[in-house]
Amino acid sequence: MLGDKIFAGIATACGVLVLVILSAIIISLFVGGLPAFRAFGPGFLTNTDWDPVKQVYGAAVPIYGTLITAVLAILLAVPLAFGIAFYLTELAPQWFRQPVGTAIELLAAVPSIIYGMWGFFIIVPIMGDYVQPFLIDTLGEVPLIGALFQGPAFGTGILTSALILAIMILPFIAATMRDVFLTVPGVFKESAYGVGCTTWEVMRSIVLPYTRASVVGGVMLGLGRALGETMAVTFVIGNTNRISTSLFGPGNTIASIVALEFPESPAGSLKLSSLLALGFLLFVISFIVLAISRFLLRTKVTK
């Protein structure tokens, strides 16, 4: 059975190739970032400078920007995604589910550069002219959280980036939630309805507890997407290497600083190495998040 051996050999080789690609990504980013790790040591993680003149580069600001935009995006997107998934599985009339579900999935297919452009030309002016002044006048006056909503209303900044990211990851989370909600056995829901539960009580007391792990997995999947998103963020975050207390302040993320600074980083320079080191850190962060997501989703959605 020579044919069988060859075919199995090719299939196995391709399977191993996937492992090789992942290892090669990790190793190449680490090796590329090694000069920066050597030059700055552990201080690379806490240094807030990004100074090409003095050749001092630190990762603290991009890491902060990456995490804060992704977490804010999750906070904005999860309630909406839950609402959509709930609507699509329990509330919408049967004939309406397919078209609406498809429309939401199409939102996920729009390329990220389009979100960036749309955000830059449409959302930024709206944020700058209406939303941010409104928030400054209202929430900005509130003690404690007021500091988050102050400063000039440029329209760009952390909050705008988080908003664009939220719109981008919304369909991913909503589609995953819908799929896991559909795995709940009908008898469970019917027995709850049978004792007189309302739709919301069935969702809260039956569906959510049953699917808890997978729902968190779907959220982590969205978080993983938000962490590494490049084009959408680069357009609207303001691209300044500074940690500002206000959510309207500009900032940057690992992905945006890599995209912007790369053209001015000659091969072999310490700057390029620092960018690759940032890439390595981003890979580690998103790998952990995606691994957790896969682990949580494994039980329910594997078809």
Add this chain to the structure above:
Amino acid sequence: MSATLATTAIPGGARDPSVAQSLSRRRHRANVIVKTLCVLATAVGLIFLVAILGTLLWLGFSGLRLGVFTEMTKPPGSGGGLLNAIAGSLIQTIIGTAIGTPIGLMVGTYLSEYAKGTYLGNAVRFVSDVLLSAPSILIGLFVYEVFVEPFGGFSGIAGCVALAVIVIPIVVRTTEDMLNLIPTALREAAVALGAPKWKSIVFVCYPAALSGIATGVLLAIARVAGETAPLLFTSLGNLNWSLDMSAPMSSLPVTIYQYAGSPFEDWVQLAWVGALLITFGVLALNIMARVVLRPRG
């Protein structure tokens, strides 16, 4: 949560009609509020889609003219089109998909037919799923490190390699899912006829799973056609006409990125046209993929 259920289910509460009534009213009010919020959430999601597509039509359609498809990108103020960007995108997407699809197909076959329950198989499946959602900018950096820097600079072929890496996990996912759906009886029938395993896979399983696999490939094309970040570090972009795969190559997303961020009005206008073309191309591919899959459910 279970407390609410308990109080409503125990007849004790119902003995006092006024208590039972107010409780029931509260529960139904909560239900109506949540339902309304969910309808609103769905409406918001749909509004985003309509707003994005509407903006693209509004701003992109007005700049759409024949020159966009027949002229090269030109310096600001002198018109020009997107021909080199469109051609570059088509070439890189096609070659990238052509490299990635066979590999992804074989990996999917390996996972479904050879590696069920094995340690290596589970590792490959996990890693492929992680790659599926890995930040695409890192795939660009990776190809830059192992391909662009050692082999003499930015090139179209490097862009294809980066896109192929993105294609693989998408094809793997759909191929494995589709092969898993094929009934064992079909495979057994092939084996009973004396077919070796590879023949039963290639001539029985693949045709049976064809629509699903085609869906995966279409989705992969749709995904990489709009990728920008990985191309920034690999094929770089090129404002001139070039079909040389070893030279920097233009692509629609990278051109949109450069033009949209520029201060020139006609460049921004062209960026909107490019955005319109790419978005509707990608959405058409997505809808096609759904139509292809439908006959077999």
